[in-house]
Amino acid sequence: MEKALFVRLGAQRFRTATIRPMLSHPRILIAEDESGIADTLQYVLRTDGFVPIWCATAEEAIAQFAADPPALAILDVGLPDMNGFELFKRLQALNREQGGAEVPMLFLTARSDEIDRVVGLELGADDYVAKPFSPRELVARVRTILRRSGRGNGHPMASPGPAASAGHAAPAAPASGASASPFALDAERMQIRYYGRLLELSRYEYGLLRLLVQRPGRVFTRDELLELVWDDASESFDRTVDAHVKTLRAKLRAVAPEVEAIRTLRGTGYALNEELPSSV
Numbered sequence: 599m600e601k602a603l604f605v606r607l608g609a610q611r612f613r614t615a616t617i618r619p620m621l622s623h624p625r626i627l628i629a630e631d632e633s634g635i636a637d638t639l640q641y642v643l644r645t646d647g648f649v650p651i652w653c654a655t656a657e658e659a660i661a662q663f664a665a666d667p668p669a670l671a672i673l674d675v676g677l678p679d680m681n682g683f684e685l686f687k688r689l690q691a692l693n694r695e696q697g698g699a700e701v702p703m704l705f706l707t708a709r710s711d712e713i714d715r716v717v718g719l720e721l722g723a724d725d726y727v728a729k730p731f732s733p734r735e736l737v738a739r740v741r742t743i744l745r746r747s748g749r750g751n752g753h754p755m756a757s758p759g760p761a762a763s764a765g766h767a768a769p770a771a772p773a774s775g776a777s778a779s780p781f782a783l784d785a786e787r788m789q790i791r792y793y794g795r796l797l798e799l800s801r802y803e804y805g806l807l808r809l810l811v812q813r814p815g816r817v818f819t820r821d822e823l824l825e826l827v828w829d830d831a832s833e834s835f836d837r838t839v840d841a842h843v844k845t846l847r848a849k850l851r852a853v854a855p856e857v858e859a860i861r862t863l864r865g866t867g868y869a870l871n872e873e874l875p876s877s878v
Contacts, residue, residue: 624669624744625649629659629685631678639672642733643740656680656688663689669744670702686721702743706731722800725838746828778876780854781811792853793878802827803846806839810860815872817863843868854878 626648630636633654640650651668653659656677663671671689675682686703693701705726724743727736782791788804790797790811799807805827809818818826820839828838843860850859857878861869 623647623649625651625666626740627659627662627668627671628652629656629672629677629682630674631655631676632674635674638733639736642737646737646741648740656682656685659685660688660692663692664696667693667696667698667701670704670740672704672706675707683721686723690722702746704739704743706736724802726841742828779811779814780857780874780876780878781807783808783811792850792859795853797849797853799846799849800842802842803849806842807846810868810870814870817867817869819867823867839868 626643628636628639628650630639630652631654636652636654640652643650651662653662656679659671659673662668673682673685673689677685680688689701703723705723707726707728724746725739727739780793782794784790785808788801790799790804790807797807806823809823809826810816823839843862847860850857857871857874859871859874861871863869
C-alpha cells in the first residue's frame with residue numbers, strides 16, 4: 599500500500615553497526631513502520647554519506663528527536679501509533695522548545711494522495727517526493743534542502759532564497775490605469791495581507807507570492823521561480839513550484855473566492871493578475 603512520508607534530516611540513530619558514522623555526516627531521522635521502505639531509504643542515504651536513524655513508531659521518533667534533533671526528518675503519514683501530520687507538529691513544537699535551528703522537512707507521498715501533499719505543504723514542509731520514488735531523486739532533494747537550510751554540515755538554518763529574505767521590498771505597484779493592489783507587503787515581518795487579511799504562509803509560499811506581487815503581470819517561468827525562491831535551480835523540481843502555487847491559490851480563495859489572483863500560462867509559468875479589484 600502506498601503511503602505518504604515526511605523527511606527531516608538530523609536526529610540520528612544508526613541501526614547498522616557495520617558502518618561507523620562520522621560526526622560530520624548529516625543524520626536523517628526516518629519514521630516508517632514498513633521495514634522494506636525503511637531499508638531502501640537507509641541504504642540510499644547511507645550510500646550517499648548520510649547517517650540514517652530508523653524509527654518504526656512515532657513515539658520512538660519523538661524520543662530520538664528530543665535526544666538529538668536531526669538535520670532533516672522523513673515522516674510516514676500512516677504510522678501505527680500516531681498520524682504523521684500530528685507527529686510533524688509534535689516535532690515542530692519540540693524544535694521550538696529546544697531553541698535550535700529549524701529542522702527542514704520533505705514529504706514522501708503516494709502519487710494518488712494529492713491531499714497529503716497539499717496538507718503537508720500547508721503545514722510548512724519544504725518539498726515532497728511521490729512513491730514509488732527514485733532513490734537518486736530522493737537523495738538529490740535531500741541534498742538540495744540541506745544546502746538551502748545550511749544544515750548539511752551542522753550549520754544553523756539559513757534564510758530562504760533571495761525573494762523570501764531580502765531586507766526590504768518596494769510595495770506592489772499597480773499597473774497603469776489599474777486600481778490599487780489588494781496586497782500589502784511587510785518585508786521586515788515577512789508578512790503579506792490580502793484585502794486586509796493576514797495570510798498564513800510558509801516561507802516558500804511567502805517567497806513566491808512576494809515575487810509575483812512585486813511584478814504584477816510579469817510572467818515568471820518555473821525555472822525562474824525555482825532560482826529566485828529555492829536558491830538551487832539545478833536540483834529543485836518544477837512540480838515543487840506547482841504544488842506551492844496550488845496551496846497559495848487555496849489560501850487566496852479563502853479570502854476572496856471569486857478572484858483569480860494568480861494566472862497560469864500553460865507550458866510557461868505564473869503571473870499575478872494585473873486587474874484585481876481593489877475591494878471584495
